[in-house]
Amino acid sequence: MKKNRTLIFLFMAPTVICLLLMYVYPVVRTVIMSFFHVESLTASTSDWSFNGLENYFKIMHNAGFITSMKNFLAIWIVGGVFTLALSLLMAVILTSGIRFQGFFRAAIYLPNIVSAVALATMWVQYIFNFDYGLLNQLVTALGFEKVRWLGTDAKLWSMIAAFIYGSVGYYMLIYISGIEGIPKDLYEAATIDGASKSKQFFRITLPLLKGIVKTTITFWTINAATFYLWSKLFSPVQTEGSTIVPVVYLYDTVFGGKGVVERDAGAGAAVGVVLTLIIIVVYVITEKLLKSSDLEY
């Protein structure tokens, strides 16, 4: 087809402007800002003073940031293991030929569709409520003492559990599309050879899902690193050590929050860069560890 330069230019211009304005320029500026002492976001660049890795050292020694990183690790590792395992289990069940699988898929994916703020509010105000909450009703029905699910000790794990419950549907759909892509005759051959269901899972399904597992690990890492909303809703008014995550720390440092003595946009940028590096490193490591090319089907 003939190349029409004017058309190409006019059709591409808005998207290119979007890419430059919304992504390229801000990312570059955030990275640069992380190496400068910048107090406020509205400070002009002439007030920026270069201070090398000082921002990074500063956050590494900040108690709030350290706590937030610990919480991030809990969300990432514990939440990740449970979410990915549960969603794989659901995917296997829902591809095993059970009835109403269309309905079950839709129902389990539902939490990903509705407003996460509404969902988190349901958990905080109902499931975990001390006085009338579902969990404490179960607990008392079983004859135990009521539990403070949102007390300082339990809050992080309550939040993670609620987050896992809502996340499973998305990863389940990814696994289902992977499993449905595996040729049926592999299973038929294995059944004829007398391989049990569990053997089929570990010898056929899992190895062939390697590429998908890689994708889900990357997605989960992005999810955990940018975790914000649930933390905000579990500690809505004031940031608390039990639920603080890096993005909440970033927000408070940059935009101010209770307990923040001085705003520091440079340190905030450093937090952003650290989180992005974590995502990239995890991505590279999983790519190296789980080479998917050694199996073809």
Next chain:
Amino acid sequence: MEKTKSKINWKRELKMLPGYLVVIVYVAFMVIMLGWIFGASLSTSREIFTGKVLEFKSGFHWENYATAWDSQNVSVFFGNSLLYSVVSCAGVLLISAPAAYVLSRWKFRGSRTIRVLLVIAMSVPAIMIIMPLYTLAVKWGIKGRILLIALYIFMRVPYTAIYMLDFFATLSHDYEEAAAIDGCSANRTFWVIMLPLIQPAIITVTIFNFLSVWNEFFMALIFTSSNSMTPVGVGLLQIVNSMKYSGNYGGLFAAVIIVFLPTFLLYLFMSRRIISGVTAGGVKG
């Protein structure tokens, strides 16, 4: 999905009982949660606290919805979210569709770079971009609804463009050639012939854009400066926070239901399309 109405093979079903149990428990939990929240939205705060939510002894308190809608500002939040979602969805299409079309049709200097950038942009975390965007917005004096709509449009451009690109690539070049012979300009050919051909893709991607903007929270929290432009997510957070003082729990749960309902209804009618779209988009094994 390939289930047929064959006779139930009980022996086979029994074998899958553990599987049934797992998914049924999972779904039942959600049904109980939603059912209770709906019940609570029709109860008084007193009934909620004494654990008598599903008895409705004092009748159904529909006025909770009126309270939430009017005095708790849900009508304002709702209107804002609707405005943001609808305008953004249209804006995103207007920007992404032409670019996706051009990228699917021609190679030119920088076309590879743009494709790569679009894919990377899809997974750039918001925290890496909001700080400079905030600075820019202040410097250029852009604020309020316009700012939020512009951000939402730009937020969805990469995903939308990549999604539509795959669909344009499947279209035959014969359409354009026939149109050219009839003297139709390339510009007109795109808007009148090519774009309508990918209508199913447009619908799917618009649903996803709508959901994403309706449920967006982080940017809304940072970039809304007054109550009058707050969308539902941030608005609900405000209601929760003021609950400690107002103590109107029935109103709170009514607000939760109102915020929950639009995307839920959309899902009821479109679940098949949405579910098949989730994995059709960016995910590649």
